[in-house]
Each structure stands twice: as C-alpha cells, then as structure tokens.
Amino acid sequence: MNPVEPSFKGWTKPGPIPPGALGKGPAVEPGETLDAISGHLRIFQLKKGHRFSTDDVLSAWYGTTWCPCARMVLDLGSGIGTVGMIAAWRLQGARLVTVEAQEESVRLARKSARWNGLEERIDIRQGDFRDPSVLAADERFDLVLASPPYFPPGSGIEGDHPQKIACRFEMRGNIADYCATAARHLQPGGFFSCVFPVLPLEQQTRLKEAAATSGLCVVRWRPIVLREGDPPLIGLFGMMQSDDLPEDMRGKTWTERSLTIRSQDGTVHPEYSAVKLSFGFPP
Numbered sequence: 001m002n003p004v005e006p007s008f009k010g011w012t013k014p015g016p017i018p019p020g021a022l023g024k025g026p027a028v029e030p031g032e033t034l035d036a037i038s039g040h041l042r043i044f045q046l047k048k049g050h051r052f053s054t055d056d057v058l059s060a061w062y063g064t065t066w067c068p069c070a071r072m073v074l075d076l077g078s079g080i081g082t083v084g085m086i087a088a089w090r091l092q093g094a095r096l097v098t099v100e101a102q103e104e105s106v107r108l109a110r111k112s113a114r115w116n117g118l119e120e121r122i123d124i125r126q127g128d129f130r131d132p133s134v135l136a137a138d139e140r141f142d143l144v145l146a147s148p149p150y151f152p153p154g155s156g157i158e159g160d161h162p163q164k165i166a167c168r169f170e171m172r173g174n175i176a177d178y179c180a181t182a183a184r185h186l187q188p189g190g191f192f193s194c195v196f197p198v199l200p201l202e203q204q205t206r207l208k209e210a211a212a213t214s215g216l217c218v219v220r221w222r223p224i225v226l227r228e229g230d231p232p233l234i235g236l237f238g239m240m241q242s243d244d245l246p247e248d249m250r251g252k253t254w255t256e257r258s259l260t261i262r263s264q265d266g267t268v269h270p271e272y273s274a275v276k277l278s279f280g281f282p283p
Contacts, residue, residue: 015039
C-alpha cells in the first residue's frame with residue numbers, strides 16, 4: 001500500500017514526495033501544526049502565531065512565474081519559510097538563501113526544510129537583512145522575493161503575538177529597505193518580486209518611491225482583488241534594475257488585469273483556482 005496519500009478531495013497532488021511524507025521527518029510538537037503548502041510539501045506553523053497567508057503564496061507565485069530560469073533565489077524577511085518553500089517547489093534546480101530575524105520563525109523554517117528534504121538547497125539564515133554581515137557584498141541572485149510588512153509601528157493594532165507583529169508592522173525595515181537590499185544583490189538582469197498594499201494610495205506611492213531611490217524600475221504589476229466587486233487592496237510588483245532595461249522602458253510600468261481571489265458568493269474564483277494549481281496548492 002502506498003504510504004503517501006496521492007489526492008486531496010479529488011485533486012491529484014503533483015511534485016516530488018518529501019521524506020516527511022514517508023515518515024522520515026521531524027514530528028509536530030505541542031503548539032504547532034503541519035500544513036499543506038505545495039504538492040506533497042508541508043510547513044510547520046504555530047497554532048497561535050503567524051500563519052502563512054494569500055499574500056505569501058502570491059508573492060512566490062508571481063516571482064517564479066516571471067523569472068522561471070532562476071538558479072539562485074533570495075527571500076528577504078522570510079518568516080516561517082512559506083515563500084521560499086513554494087519557490088523551491090516551482091524552481092526544482094534552484095538554490096535559495098532566506099533571511100529572517102525572528103528565532104522562532106527560523107526554527108520552524110528549518111524544521112520544514114528537513115521535513116521537505118530541502119536542507120541541501122535552502123540556506124536559512126537568522127539575522128536582520130540590513131546587517132551587512134548577513135549577506136556578503138558579492139552575493140548575487142537571479143530572483144529576489146519578499147512579502148514585507150505593510151505598516152509603520154504604531155499605525156494600527158499590532159496583535160497579541162510577537163511573530164504576528166513583525167509580519168505586519170515594520171519593526172526591522174520598511175519597503176525602502178527591502179528595495180535597497182534587493183537592488184544590491186540582484187544579478188545583472190535579475191528580477192525582484194514583492195507584494196504590497198495599493199490602498200490607501202500613499203502605500204503604492206511609498207513602493208514606487210522606494211523602487212526609484214534604489215535604481216529599480218517597476219516593469220509590471222498585478223492588482224489583487226480579494227473579493228469580486230471590491231477595489232484591489234494589494235498588488236504584486238515585479239522590478240528590475242533600471243540600467244538593465246532598454247532606455248525606452250525605464251520609468252514605464254505595465255499594469256496587468258486584476259486577479260480576483262474570491263467570487264461574490266465567497267467561493268474561490270475560477271482563475272485563482274487555476275493559479276493555485278500552478279504552485280501545487282489545493283484549488
């Protein structure tokens with residue numbers, strides 16, 4: 001009998017079988033859950049801490065879609081490892097470096113990497129990515145990914161768990177820091193993908209100014225509508241070094257058609273179901 005369940009509610013899981021699915025991975029500890037992420041891969045999360053979101057999976061999907069040939073990938077502010085795990089699943093030949101400051105998030109990410117058999121491909125580093133000792137000056141990446149916090153400290157209700165607070169509020173760097181770090185570590189012709197709010201308008205302005213200050217050009221972006229009929233609240237942004245682009249493309253941005261997450265009746269939108277299939281997630 002096959003020890004690996006091949007399907008979930010009629011959906012056949014794609015991709016490699018990790019050691020954890022064969023009973024060779026670390027166990028779930030009290031206060032943790034082990035949840036599906038891409039295909040047969042799973043991720044450890046705290047029951048009452050930060051848990052991965054639509055923002056995270058979209059960031060990984062967008063970056064790997066528009067830079068499918070990446071060999072070296074960097075994930076900034078990587079949290080529990082969601083973005084990096086999906087990128088590793090979609091880019092089977094790539095090696096990854098992830099940087100996260102919170103010790104508990106790093107512990108969970110390393111545990112997930114063991115369960116998923118990705119320890120040889122993912123270098124999970126603990127530290128503040130603004131610290132020059134965390135990333136060597138000569139380290140370069142074809143693809144940089146980020147799902148940064150959205151709000152300045154004190155601008156809203158911060159939450160009841162340190163892990164949640166740092167994922168929502170800019171405790172260790174803002175969008176300008178993410179853009180500056182990405183720009184320093186991009187390979188020539190490299191691609192930086194991140195998710196960020198577009199409402200209120202000041203948020204989108206912050207991102208555009210951060211990109212321009214770092215010498216990046218937002219070459220394309222896709223508005224994300226969380227519920228059909230509502231205005232887009234977040235967007236997926238793809239950036240490149242302005243100097244890597246033809247002169248007539250610099251300063252220009254292609255706006256894609258909106259991606260809707262849920263239909264008006266609350267069900268998953270058909271297009272998003274298809275998108276979820278592309279990163280091995282139950283539709």
